Amino acid sequence: MAFNIYDFTTLTHSIHVGLAESFSPVVATTIEWIIVGVTYLLFVALFGLFLVYAERKVCAAFQQRLGPMRVGPWGLLQTIADFIKLLMKELIMPRKADWFLYNIAPFIVIIASFMAIAILPFAPGLQSFDFDIGIFYLTAVSSVGVIGILIAGWSSNNKYSLIGAMRSGAQILSYELSVSLSLLTMVVFAGSMQFSTIVEGQRDAWYIFSGHIPAMIAFIIFLIAGTAETNRGPFDLAEAESELVAGFHTEYSGVKFAMFFLAEYINLFIISAVAATVFLGGWMPLHFGNLESFNHVMDFIPPVVWFFGKVLFVIFIIMWFKWTFPRLRVDQILTLEWKYLLPINLVNILLMALVVLTKFHF
Amino acid sequence: MKSFIEYIVSVFKGLWTLLVGMKVTAKYFFTPWNHVTQQYPENRDTLVMFERFRGEVIMPHTENNEHLCTGCGICEINCPNGSIEIISKSILTPEGKKKRIIDQHIYHLGMCTLCNLCVKACPTGAIVMGQKFEHAVWDRALLTKVLNQPGSKIAEGVKE
Numbered sequence: 166m167a168f169n170i171y172d173f174t175t176l177t178h179s180i181h182v183g184l185a186e187s188f189s190p191v192v193a194t195t196i197e198w199i200i201v202g203v204t205y206l207l208f209v210a211l212f213g214l215f216l217v218y219a220e221r222k223v224c225a226a227f228q229q230r231l232g233p234m235r236v237g238p239w240g241l242l243q244t245i246a247d248f249i250k251l252l253m254k255e256l257i258m259p260r261k262a263d264w265f266l267y268n269i270a271p272f273i274v275i276i277a278s279f280m281a282i283a284i285l286p287f288a289p290g291l292q293s294f295d296f297d298i299g300i301f302y303l304t305a306v307s308s309v310g311v312i313g314i315l316i317a318g319w320s321s322n323n324k325y326s327l328i329g330a331m332r333s334g335a336q337i338l339s340y341e342l343s344v345s346l347s348l349l350t351m352v353v354f355a356g357s358m359q360f361s362t363i364v365e366g367q368r369d370a371w372y373i374f375s376g377h378i379p380a381m382i383a384f385i386i387f388l389i390a391g392t393a394e395t396n397r398g399p400f401d402l403a404e405a406e407s408e409l410v411a412g413f414h415t416e417y418s419g420v421k422f423a424m425f426f427l428a429e430y431i432n433l434f435i436i437s438a439v440a441a442t443v444f445l446g447g448w449m450p451l452h453f454g455n456l457e458s459f460n461h462v463m464d465f466i467p468p469v470v471w472f473f474g475k476v477l478f479v480i481f482i483i484m485w486f487k488w489t490f491p492r493l494r495v496d497q498i499l500t501l502e503w504k505y506l507l508p509i510n511l512v513n514i515l516l517m518a519l520v521v522l523t524k525f526h527f
Numbered sequence: 528m529k530s531f532i533e534y535i536v537s538v539f540k541g542l543w544t545l546l547v548g549m550k551v552t553a554k555y556f557f558t559p560w561n562h563v564t565q566q567y568p569e570n571r572d573t574l575v576m577f578e579r580f581r582g583e584v585i586m587p588h589t590e591n592n593e594h595l596c597t598g599c600g601i602c603e604i605n606c607p608n609g610s611i612e613i614i615s616k617s618i619l620t621p622e623g624k625k626k627r628i629i630d631q632h633i634y635h636l637g638m639c640t641l642c643n644l645c646v647k648a649c650p651t652g653a654i655v656m657g658q659k660f661e662h663a664v665w666d667r668a669l670l671t672k673v674l675n676q677p678g679s680k681i682a683e684g685v686k687e
């Protein structure tokens with residue numbers, strides 16, 4: 166089995182050929198589905214644990230603390246211990262809660278996250294499906310999660326949950342516009358909605374460089390709106406601890422709470438990965454037009470490392486936002502979106518169209 | 528037009544203030560040697576509490592077992608929750624005068640809120656705040672302390 170750290174196409178292809186030879190097509194496809202599903206589950210669980218740990222460490226460093234230090238060296242096993250604790254907790258359901266909706270809400274949230282993660286290209290050949298309306302699909306499924314949040318808040322039959330869910334709904338509906346429009350700006354520039362084409366188009370220069378001013382504005386808007394989309398601070402109104410206990414997941418415990426928690430971190434990963442892919446070139450190494458030797462050195466670093474490096478960079482920026490800025494009020498959040506981000510975004514998309522028309526880019 | 532310019536200016540001003548805030552946290556993040564967390568049980572031998580830390584009320588004694596307390600009872604009056612009891616006694620000075628001195632300066636650490644009022648009120652500066660912070664004991668009675676050491680006496684020349 167050919168294994169190449171730079172291109173996974175051969176690996177996935179050989180797995181496919183091997184399975185197709187020994188099983189009937191239906192069985193082979195089923196096995197492939199299972200492999201892909203299990204891979205994503207494992208990846209999400211491990212990366213989620215890592216992100217929680219990273220969040221606590223980064224947060225601590227921003228506040229001149231050390232963060233978890235006791236469980237394992239530098240507290241590395243802390244999140245695993247926390248996760249085991251969560252798994253063993255009793256599942257408590259309010260007596261007056263809507264049984265069906267209450268139980269299905271965490272699944273909707275996490276399924277929406279999984280659907281969005283499926284479209285991301287991790288490296289050449291490491292993408293579960295790649296079709297021509299990738300960005301459109303992504304914006305569509307990433308807003309399904311809010312339905313889960315609304316259902317969770319409604320079915321819990323608790324005023325805090327409901328207020329949190331409604332806030333989250335208002336916020337995500339508004340910021341969805343900015344996320345989509347800033348992505349649309351880049352679609353105008355890239356001329357495609359397909360992720361593989363978008364990454365391929367950044368072979369010579371990442372879009373944030375080649376698209377210069379409009380691309381940078383779109384990047385900043387995407388970061389702000391993306392932070393709001395994931396319900397993270399400073400936009401964490403939906404679970405404002407000081408006002409709403411825990412917002413929409415007040416009544417959830419144990420595994421169901423863990424699902425919301427995990428979904429939140431997957432969404433953080435998705436937003437960062439989309440930012441990394443669309444603006445920072447995805448798995449594409451850093452290339453400068455005609456510096457041949459420099460480009461060769463950069464090519465030596467595997468694409469997976471490039472991808473995760475960029476993702477972690479964006480995640481770090483978003484965490485930086487969270488641990489620097491105080492939480493916004495509801496009216497401030499809506500003002501920011503409708504009076505600032507949206508008009509700027511609309512002007513920016515025109516600017517980008519102008520740039521593309523006049524070919525004033527690199 | 529004017530409001531449009533104001534709008535543009537407000538966008539840049541807002542961005543600028545955000546960047547200022549991010550600069551502050553970035554400074555914290557990238558200077559890990561300034562972090563304040565103490566890894567307490569591990570660094571127990573080297574841990575030094577900062578000067579203003581209030582661990583308990585103590586009465587410093589000189590090497591001749593002398594302190595500055597006159598037994599006036601002002602600290603007792605000033606303590607908001609009655610953590611101090613002053614027991615004084617009368618003695619005859621060598622000149623044959625009657626004098627009230629401290630017998631026992633009783634301090635209930637268990638009731639003390641470490642508010643520092645007694646230290647501030649003491650006219651002779653006989654009591655100060657100590658830095659010790661490991662006060663856990665198995666018996667509550669151990670938290671009641673007599674601050675003046677047995678056999679100690681007031682230092683010479685303390686104005687009464």
Ligand code: SF4
Nearest residue numbers: 606639640642643645
């Ligand atoms: S520190 Fe405050 S509470 Fe404690 S003994 Fe002095 S006056 Fe009383």
Ligand code: SF4
Nearest residue numbers: 596597599600602649
């Ligand atoms: S400690 Fe100070 S205030 Fe208290 S009795 Fe002694 S001299 Fe007076």
